[in-house]
Amino acid sequence: MIIAVDGPSGSGKSSTARGVATRLGLRYLDTGAMYRAVTWSALEHNLDLDDTEVVAERARAVELGISTDAQHAHFTADGIDVTEAIRDPRISASVSKIATNLDVRKELISRQRAIIDDAQPTGGIVVEGRDIATVVATDAELKVLLTADTDARLARRKAELAEGAVTAEQLRDQIVRRDADDATVSQFQVASDGAVTIDSTHLSLEEVIDVICRLAKEAEAAPRDRES
Numbered sequence: 001m002i003i004a005v006d007g008p009s010g011s012g013k014s015s016t017a018r019g020v021a022t023r024l025g026l027r028y029l030d031t032g033a034m035y036r037a038v039t040w041s042a043l044e045h046n047l048d049l050d051d052t053e054v055v056a057e058r059a060r061a062v063e064l065g066i067s068t069d070a071q072h073a074h075f076t077a078d079g080i081d082v083t084e085a086i087r088d089p090r091i092s093a094s095v096s097k098i099a100t101n102l103d104v105r106k107e108l109i110s111r112q113r114a115i116i117d118d119a120q121p122t123g124g125i126v127v128e129g130r131d132i133a134t135v136v137a138t139d140a141e142l143k144v145l146l147t148a149d150t151d152a153r154l155a156r157r158k159a160e161l162a163e164g165a166v167t168a169e170q171l172r173d174q175i176v177r178r179d180a181d182d183a184t185v186s187q188f189q190v191a192s193d194g195a196v197t198i199d200s201t202h203l204s205l206e207e208v209i210d211v212i213c214r215l216a217k218e219a220e221a222a223p224r225d226r227e228s
């Protein structure tokens with residue numbers, strides 16, 4: 001089983017996908033972490049992020065270690081643990097430059113598909129990002145577009161950060177400007193064919209996880225229903 005969870009920043013994709021994977025005993029892939037790890041590597045190498053060719057070369061060269069354990073997030077880039085570093089506001093501010101580089105996308109999509117294939121013998125995987133249902137795993141058994149209104153997303157992100165860690169302007173940049181940039185290369189604002197939209201604005205995290213687990217059970221049973 002492949003469950004695809006797409007949506008804008010702060011809609012709850014990572015927390016929800018981790019919760020669903022844990023409950024259903026599936027692997028979990030955070031594709032945003034891969035774009036973040038490439039950003040980290042490009043900055044470590046002092047690359048000009050506007051130089052698309054040089055950055056794409058870095059994306060092809062960097063060795064990424066991407067854990068698919070929903071209860072143990074662990075990411076490495078060229079052997080260095082970047083699990084915490086990739087969440088730094090410095091990375092959040094720059095990652096769209098990497099994510100809108102089409103050659104970087106080509107490389108990471110290919111790596112994401114390999115990780116998804118590797119997970120199939122273990123029962124399946126919950127994959128979250130922006131283009132999972134539309135590009136990376138168009139054959140996913142369940143496709144979810146997870147949304148929440150902008151104020152809710154801003155409030156959720158603010159609550160995560162230490163008091164004073166970012167200004168109101170930086171917070172808006174992390175959510176609103178980043179979504180606008182990312183939307184130029186991925187379609188995650190309108191549900192694609194076959195995708196279910198879940199608006200989490202007034203739902204708790206547990207409620208969203210409940211809904212997706214129920215939909216996953218239905219999706220799993222659907223082929224059997226048709227056969228019987």
Ligand SMILES: Nc1ncnc2c1ncn2[C@@H]1O[C@H](COP(=O)(O)OP(=O)(O)OP(=O)(O)O)[C@@H](O)[C@H]1O
Pocket residue numbers: 007008009010011012013014015016032156157160200203204205206208
């Ligand atoms: N339904 C919900 N209700 C309230 N808070 C939530 C809900 N879902 C997630 N959250 C909280 O919102 C914050 C953002 O969630 P999360 O990081 O999962 O979003 P995201 O969509 O993966 O964001 P990004 O794409 O920017 O990484 C987290 O602190 C999370 O605990």
Ligand SMILES: Nc1ccn([C@H]2C[C@H](O)[C@@H](COP(=O)(O)O)O2)c(=O)n1
Pocket residue numbers: 009031032033035036095096099100128129130131132178182186
């Ligand atoms: N499949 C994906 C996943 C992520 N991105 C972009 C969007 C963000 O700017 C960045 C980091 O994602 P986050 O960790 O905030 O979910 O990567 C993308 O374009 N496609």
